[in-house]
Amino acid sequence: MTASHNDVAVQYDEDALPQYTPMPWSLKEIRAAIPPEFFVRDTAKGLTYFARDVALVLTFWKLATYIDPFFAQENIRGMVSPVFADIARWMCCWWFQGLAFTGIWVIGHECGHGAFSDHKLVNDLIGFITHTTLWTPYFSWKISHHRHHSNHGSMERDEVYVPKTREDFNIPELPHDEVDWDEIFGDTPIYTILMLVRQQLLAFPAYLLFNVSGQKTYPKWTNHFDPNSILFTREQRNVVIISNIGIAVMVWAVTHASSVYGAWTVFKYYGIPWLEVTHWFIMITFLHHTDPQLPHYRGNEWNFQRGAAATVDRDFLGWQGRFFLHDVAHYHVIHHFFPKMPFYHGPGATRYLKAFIGDHYHRSNEPIWQALWNSHIKCVFVDNEGSVIFYRDKKGHAARRAPDQYRVPLKSGLKSD
Numbered sequence: 001m002t003a004s005h006n007d008v009a010v011q012y013d014e015d016a017l018p019q020y021t022p023m024p025w026s027l028k029e030i031r032a033a034i035p036p037e038f039f040v041r042d043t044a045k046g047l048t049y050f051a052r053d054v055a056l057v058l059t060f061w062k063l064a065t066y067i068d069p070f071f072a073q074e075n076i077r078g079m080v081s082p083v084f085a086d087i088a089r090w091m092c093c094w095w096f097q098g099l100a101f102t103g104i105w106v107i108g109h110e111c112g113h114g115a116f117s118d119h120k121l122v123n124d125l126i127g128f129i130t131h132t133t134l135w136t137p138y139f140s141w142k143i144s145h146h147r148h149h150s151n152h153g154s155m156e157r158d159e160v161y162v163p164k165t166r167e168d169f170n171i172p173e174l175p176h177d178e179v180d181w182d183e184i185f186g187d188t189p190i191y192t193i194l195m196l197v198r199q200q201l202l203a204f205p206a207y208l209l210f211n212v213s214g215q216k217t218y219p220k221w222t223n224h225f226d227p228n229s230i231l232f233t234r235e236q237r238n239v240v241i242i243s244n245i246g247i248a249v250m251v252w253a254v255t256h257a258s259s260v261y262g263a264w265t266v267f268k269y270y271g272i273p274w275l276e277v278t279h280w281f282i283m284i285t286f287l288h289h290t291d292p293q294l295p296h297y298r299g300n301e302w303n304f305q306r307g308a309a310a311t312v313d314r315d316f317l318g319w320q321g322r323f324f325l326h327d328v329a330h331y332h333v334i335h336h337f338f339p340k341m342p343f344y345h346g347p348g349a350t351r352y353l354k355a356f357i358g359d360h361y362h363r364s365n366e367p368i369w370q371a372l373w374n375s376h377i378k379c380v381f382v383d384n385e386g387s388v389i390f391y392r393d394k395k396g397h398a399a400r401r402a403p404d405q406y407r408v409p410l411k412s413g414l415k416s417d
Contacts, residue, residue, distance in 0.1 A: 012176060017401040020295055022388055023360045027305045030337060033356035038349040041342050043117040049326065049344075050107050050126060056100040056324075064093045064269060090268065098276025099317075099324035105134050105277050106326045106343070112142035113149075113339040128242075132250060134277055137208065137243035140224040144231050149339050152289070153307030155298045155382075155389075160207060160214050161289045163296055163382045163391060171381070176396045185380065185394035196376055199286070204278045280325070283372060287314055288332045290375045292391050292399035293362060301387040301406070308336035312362040313350070314371065333361060383408065 067089045110116040111127025124138075131138040144159050151157035166173065169184055187195075206212035211222040218230050225244055227237040258266045294310045315321075316329030328335075331346030334353050341349060354361040364371060378399070379391035388402035401407065 012397050014401060017398060019403050020400045021403055022301060023306050023309050023357060025305065025357065030305060030356060034349050034352045038345040039338065039341055041115060041118050043119060043122060045344065046110070046116040046342065053100060053103045053107060057097065057104065060093065060097040060100055061269060067093060094272050094276065097273040098280065099320060101134065101273045101277045102280045103324045103326060104130050105281060106328050108136065108138065110343060112138065112145060115340045115342050128246060132246035134274060135247065135250060137224050137247055139239035139243045141208065143236055144224065149336065150304070151307065152336060153297050153310040154302045155296055158215065162213070162215055166381055166384050169381055179396060181395045192377065196372065200279045200282055201275060203282045284316060284329045287368065287371055287375060288312060290379045291364065292378045296382060296389050298387045305337065309357060309360045311336050312364050314364050314368060316368055
């Protein structure tokens, strides 16, 4: 007989959850386990990948110019539904062009980490061009992203994907069966889907403009465009201004192109693929950093290597993710350990990393759309206290727990009877 929902809730036992002991090794020990050739950056190889991505974008753009004339032919028009043909032809084009755009954005991301080339000028020139053309303030985001890597997994210092706490939702610190979870999180599936769509299309611009999902200790109106923002030091203000000038040039360029070619044409050929960039980037990073199995840390229990291990590799779009997105999702854990390692060394270096850190390496083969849904509904909040903590779902249930020495009991206990 199938157990009822209430039966499942009663059976939840915090003490019976699998325990997670924080990783003991130093970063030096982990680096020594990986052959030195994987840390070598090859400028020519990086430029080859960049040239390939540009060629793909130009090719898809050229092919797109044939879509409307081809289906406008009399003999073709009568063979298929005009509405269906109009949707299908552009959906196919946008899918691949969006992936190609995202590949170029990934190249800029490599440049921001200094992983593209040994030469800082090459990194910053290619990075500034690629990110600016895709509406990312290169230097500004590079600075905050570097701080994210330096502090990932720290509740106090991480820059983005900082979990909400029990206090943020006004959840009382009571045993699970004494909390009215439906009252707090009684969302319909339709509402959850709408929130996911909003996240996938608007989260990155919202983070840049309003610090949405960023560090909660920052003042109101923190953003990536204010040279005096808390995100930047006095010495970094000039490069923030340079990033702003680049975005201003893009505003002019898109406005001018719209006046010449028409706003709808610019939106078809450029706007929609760019929206896909923000979608893929947010989806990839959200799934890298958000999973019920991943810990977060407070205080002295956090260190760089523990934060780096609190990420997960995913089989993202199969061959398309490997080819168009440069394996950025398939091998993200190694990237957090060693951000200056080029993406093309990810597969080889990950084998050595996995062999050394064992169960502290996380990889998920869950289908990505299912993973997106599950992570969204299972990774809702963390406890207000505790030095090693895990996400809880909308019923207050966690998938793992820290060993007893790291646990902070709720005021009325941890266990549901």
